[in-house]
Amino acid sequence: MKLKTVSVLGAILLLGMAAWAQEFPRVDIGGNYSYAHYSPSAPYSQSHSLNGGGGELNLNINEYLGIKMDLQGYGSSLTGFNIAPNPTFPAGLQGNVEGNLFTYLFGPQLKVRAHHFQPYAHLLFGGAHSNVYGNAYQTICQHIAGGCTISKSPAADAFAMDFGGGIDIPVAKHFTIRPAEFDYLLTRFTNPFTGTNNQNNFRYSAGVVFSFGHTHY
Numbered sequence: 001m002k003l004k005t006v007s008v009l010g011a012i013l014l015l016g017m018a019a020w021a022q023e024f025p026r027v028d029i030g031g032n033y034s035y036a037h038y039s040p041s042a043p044y045s046q047s048h049s050l051n052g053g054g055g056e057l058n059l060n061i062n063e064y065l066g067i068k069m070d071l072q073g074y075g076s077s078l079t080g081f082n083i084a085p086n087p088t089f090p091a092g093l094q095g096n097v098e099g100n101l102f103t104y105l106f107g108p109q110l111k112v113r114a115h116h117f118q119p120y121a122h123l124l125f126g127g128a129h130s131n132v133y134g135n136a137y138q139t140i141c142q143h144i145a146g147g148c149t150i151s152k153s154p155a156a157d158a159f160a161m162d163f164g165g166g167i168d169i170p171v172a173k174h175f176t177i178r179p180a181e182f183d184y185l186l187t188r189f190t191n192p193f194t195g196t197n198n199q200n201n202f203r204y205s206a207g208v209v210f211s212f213g214h215t216h217y
Contacts, residue, residue, distance in 0.1 A: 023173075024113055025211035028058035032178065032207025034072050036185065038101065041197030044083045050074035050101055053207075058109060068109040068122055070162070072205075074101040079132055081140060081193070088192045091147045095140035099132020103185070105162050118176070121165035128160040128187045136193055154191035161186045168209060176209040
């Protein structure tokens with residue numbers, strides 16, 4: 001009788017564990033629209049808006065922790081320069097320059113995989129690429145005799161860091177909607193046009209995520 005009772009209790013426990021068992025995907029692949037508010041560090045170049053998009057790849061180690069790769073690109077936007085005469089720009093410079101921005105970032109992501117809402121946060125490091133400062137050198141600096149003392153086009157690559165998070169809403173086992181992600185994006189372009197300060201930028205993204213390789217936890 002005791003053995004039968006223990007067997008019944010064991011079966012109930014196993015059924016309960018199975019009912020509570022959940023899954024997490026080993027791989028998440030996402031695509032998104034992205035808006036960036038770029039804030040140059042130099043006082044003579046105003047902040048401006050950039051629109052673009054990209055994708056991400058998450059390799060999930062367990063139900064909470066993953067390693068994230070995030071790639072974003074932003075189309076050309078018009079940036080105005082109004083530089084008073086100074087030792088670097090003896091004649092001063094004024095004009096509008098088009099330039100793009102790309103970021104490639106990597107790092108850990110923490111995510112809470114609830115049934116209806118899944119908040120997450122990440123800390124990413126990598127690089128940024130922009131042709132705006134090279135274009136400024138070519139279009140408003142080089143063509144003016146004695147306009148500046150720069151001897152070559154500024155570097156187009158810089159260090160970048162991203163800290164932020166968002167929320168995912170699961171729709172199906174393999175499909176999730178991401179209504180909002182908010183990030184602080186730091187870039188460190190250092191050249192005669194920017195000085196040596198960081199650029200403190202804001203980024204908003206929204207998109208969808210596809211999940212694969214589900215396993216129980």
